[in-house]
Amino acid sequence: MNKLLGMLTKKKDELPRFISVVLDQGLMSVITLLTTIILVRTYNQYDYAELVLLFSIALFVLGFQSAIISKPYAISLNDFSLNEDKGYFHFNLFLKFVFTFLLCFVFPLFYYFSFEKWNIKKFAFFLIYLIAHSSYFFVRETLLSERKTKQNLIYGLFCFIGLAVLLALIYFLKLREITFFLGAASFIYLAITVVYLVSEISKHTVVWKQYINYWNVNWKIGKWLLGGNFLFHLSSNIYPWFLLYLSTKDNIAVFAVLMSVAGLINPILTALSSYLLPIFVRTNDNFKKVRALTKRWQIVFGIMALALVIIGTVLGQNIISLLYGEKYNNLGLLIIYPFIYQAINIIFQPNKIALNAVKRTDVGFFILIPRSIIAVVLGYFLIKNYGLHGVFYTMIIENFIYQCIYYFIYRRIFA
Numbered sequence: 352m353n354k355l356l357g358m359l360t361k362k363k364d365e366l367p368r369f370i371s372v373v374l375d376q377g378l379m380s381v382i383t384l385l386t387t388i389i390l391v392r393t394y395n396q397y398d399y400a401e402l403v404l405l406f407s408i409a410l411f412v413l414g415f416q417s418a419i420i421s422k423p424y425a426i427s428l429n430d431f432s433l434n435e436d437k438g439y440f441h442f443n444l445f446l447k448f449v450f451t452f453l454l455c456f457v458f459p460l461f462y463y464f465s466f467e468k469w470n471i472k473k474f475a476f477f478l479i480y481l482i483a484h485s486s487y488f489f490v491r492e493t494l495l496s497e498r499k500t501k502q503n504l505i506y507g508l509f510c511f512i513g514l515a516v517l518l519a520l521i522y523f524l525k526l527r528e529i530t531f532f533l534g535a536a537s538f539i540y541l542a543i544t545v546v547y548l549v550s551e552i553s554k555h556t557v558v559w560k561q562y563i564n565y566w567n568v569n570w571k572i573g574k575w576l577l578g579g580n581f582l583f584h585l586s587s588n589i590y591p592w593f594l595l596y597l598s599t600k601d602n603i604a605v606f607a608v609l610m611s612v613a614g615l616i617n618p619i620l621t622a623l624s625s626y627l628l629p630i631f632v633r634t635n636d637n638f639k640k641v642r643a644l645t646k647r648w649q650i651v652f653g654i655m656a657l658a659l660v661i662i663g664t665v666l667g668q669n670i671i672s673l674l675y676g677e678k679y680n681n682l683g684l685l686i687i688y689p690f691i692y693q694a695i696n697i698i699f700q701p702n703k704i705a706l707n708a709v710k711r712t713d714v715g716f717f718i719l720i721p722r723s724i725i726a727v728v729l730g731y732f733l734i735k736n737y738g739l740h741g742v743f744y745t746m747i748i749e750n751f752i753y754q755c756i757y758y759f760i761y762r763r764i765f766a
Contacts, residue, residue: 388675397601495625589727635709
């Protein structure tokens with residue numbers, strides 16, 4: 352821990368950057384919690400379940416975008432000179448526009464298989480939300496990759512204020528139409544995106560001849576991340592869909608509430624990973640230094656995991672009852688399961704960052720194959736027989752096996 356603090360204070364600009372990231376992600380954790388609370392209390396379980404399915408699709412889209420655009424940019428940016436990185440930025444911006452264009456054609460299939468009734472109004476608002484949400488997070492991940500943490504914090508603060516005002520209006524005025532939330536939230540995300548583009552796009556020149564080289568750089572890293580992302584969502588985000596077809600939409604709402612409480616730490620986890628990746632990349636030519644960094648940060652992540660399990664065990668039901676009301680009382684052991692699942696993710700996070708830093712993104716892809724098979728096969732039978740409990744039995748088992756294999760490979764590579 353002392354070495355970790357020394358690393359942060361050694362350079363004067365490191366500690367302010369670290370604080371900016373933590374503050375920004377703290378705001379995101381708060382607004383994520385408030386969003387869940389307000390929407391759960393305002394909408395009935397059927398409407399909220401539809402939002403859960405939409406948010407699941409949004410995460411799926413965001414994962415694909417991150418795999419082919421944002422993460423390769425973060426990993427490879429350090430390899431380019433000052434002039435080259437400007438062109439590389441412009442290429443990734445162009446790639447983002449192409450990605451959004453393709454999303455408009457693919458989403459109708461998602462909508463057809465995910466929602467019972469075709470509603471053109473809902474479809475339009477759902478699509479606009481996906482575009483806005485992915486655009487805003489493209490901006491965030493780009494800024495974090497470039498270590499512009501102060502600018503990212505400013506945008507995050509405006510987003511926080513905008514969403515907080517929106518949620519207050521929904522709660523106090525009892526606005527029960529989900530399209531109002533989706534439309535207003537999309538406007539906030541898009542407004543920040545436009546401000547960013549106006550301030551940045553004029554600073555970079557188009558170098559069309561280099562686009563093929565830039566694509567090869569992204570694809571070399573991103574193909575494994577892309578395949579891994581698909582398998583990850585197959586293993587991690589398939590559960591609402593299992594509940595949709597094997598159970599009821601009400602159980603989807605309960606599942607979302609449980610995971611939302613345990614997942615409050617997710618924004619911090621994501622931001623720390625984005626913050627640490629460039630630091631690890633700068634030492635990726637020296638495996639000994641990467642191992643040392645991994646050990647230092649494992650202490651921090653281990654403390655976070657332990658604290659999360661303790662909080663979940665002692666205060667989990669009280670927190671849920673306080674935040675979401677009486678309809679989510681008496682959940683029993685279901686309360687503890689998502690905290691255990693999340694703790695497993697947290698403990699092993701530094702190992703993943705280390706492997707990504709040395710461009711071993713193929714590792715995550717290959718070990719996600721058995722994880723996805725376990726999730727689908729085991730999940731089907733456990734959920735069919737045990738319902739919501741079966742979801743968490745499956746999640747804990749497949750996640751523990753996956754993380755142990757990841758750790759074993761990390762030890763072999765960095766031996």
